[in-house]
């Protein structure tokens with residue numbers, strides 16, 4: 001597992017397959033950058049007749065160029081996955097250090113990196129690191145990848161792959177001028193997801209990219225006025241109440257750490273408390289719901305685990321009485337389970353994958369601080385998904401915990 005706390009005393013480490021600290025490979029964080037694209041360029045076959053200049057890319061290339069030329073002292077590998085319209089078996093990989101870039105080519109098999117990364121992509125990155133030395137960070141740009149939810153689990157649950165790479169987080173760029181239109185545009189419909197009723201709201205690529213994001217960069221702020229920017233922001237927050245939001249011009253983010261790098265989006269739940277402010281129902285397709293759970297008992301962890309298995313694996317909402325014409329679809333979830341004895345567990349989920357693990361303790365900051373945070377923070381589960389309002393998630397979870 002990739003969430004071990006370095007400071008954990010050895011007697012708390014589960015016996016069995018634990019590798020001694022000094023033999024453990026240092027894992028390299030990978031951030032996935034998604035964003036809406038120029039439909040005319042990438043999706044010509046859809047016969048877009050709307051030729052307004054609005055449908056340009058959100059600014060991913062601008063962002064990556066900014067990173068590649070900025071002086072940050074980090075060795076960052078940027079992998080550009082240009083749209084898979086050619087059957088290239090090599091992908092451009094740009095390695096940058098201190099404003100100096102070297103272009104490398106990486107064999108990934110059959111064109112689209114999201115399809116081939118599992119087999120060859122990780123190996124390719126690893127062998128490149130052997131040749132070029134370890135990277136500090138990897139940024140994977142995913143033009144043409146509609147659904148980052150397919151890619152995230154490959155890098156997240158990485159123990160099976162024996163990988164030296166772990167998912168740091170997903171960054172989604174949106175175009176301030178066009179995002180509202182993209183969210184309402186049936187032409188952007190995502191294929192391969194569970195269909196709701198035929199006449200229901202369409203789930204677009206923009207929805208899926210926003211719902212999976214840990215960080216959302218609203219770019220091209222210069223093209224909208226304050227009022228429109230607020231509407232964009234509120235709509236995005238109603239879809240994904242967990243993501244950190246930054247507003248930029250020319251993709252110039254305030255800093256790299258915490259915005260693109262060092263996100264730790266899968267090993268902490270810092271953003272959990274921002275989610276309650278909620279502008280629910282601004283978007284009819286995807287929303288965020290927040291379930292307060294108070295202080296839990298030891299035995300409740302197993303119940304939460306059971307509930308998640310049922311909902312995520314079996315598509316069964318426990319104690320559900322209603323009949324539904326829609327299917328519950330959960331994209332992302334985060335939770336904090338605060339136990340009466342002061343222990344805190346973290347829940348992380350993407351699609352059908354989830355994990356419950358001990359919260360990293362903050363020993364450096366002293367026992368007092370640790371105690372204070374555990375007492376002041378109650379349990380909470382935040383869920384992002386489709387058709388959430390058709391189901392009583394809160395009632396189901398509380399009943400599973402015998403709270404009702």
Ligand SMILES: Nc1nc2c(ncn2[C@@H]2O[C@H](COP(=O)(O)OP(=O)(O)OP(=O)(O)O)[C@@H](O)[C@H]2O)c(=O)[nH]1
Pocket residue numbers: 035036037038041056057058059060061062063143219220221222223248249250251
């Ligand atoms: N007005 C304005 N234009 C911007 C801004 N950022 C980028 N652009 C322009 O928007 C266009 C698209 O930017 P790119 O960085 O190529 O976007 P992309 O997401 O890589 O686009 P694709 O390659 O189509 O996926 C370019 O012409 C940029 O110069 C901004 O903040 N404001």
Ligand SMILES: [Zn+2]
Pocket residue numbers: 112113114115116
């Ligand atoms: Zn693919």
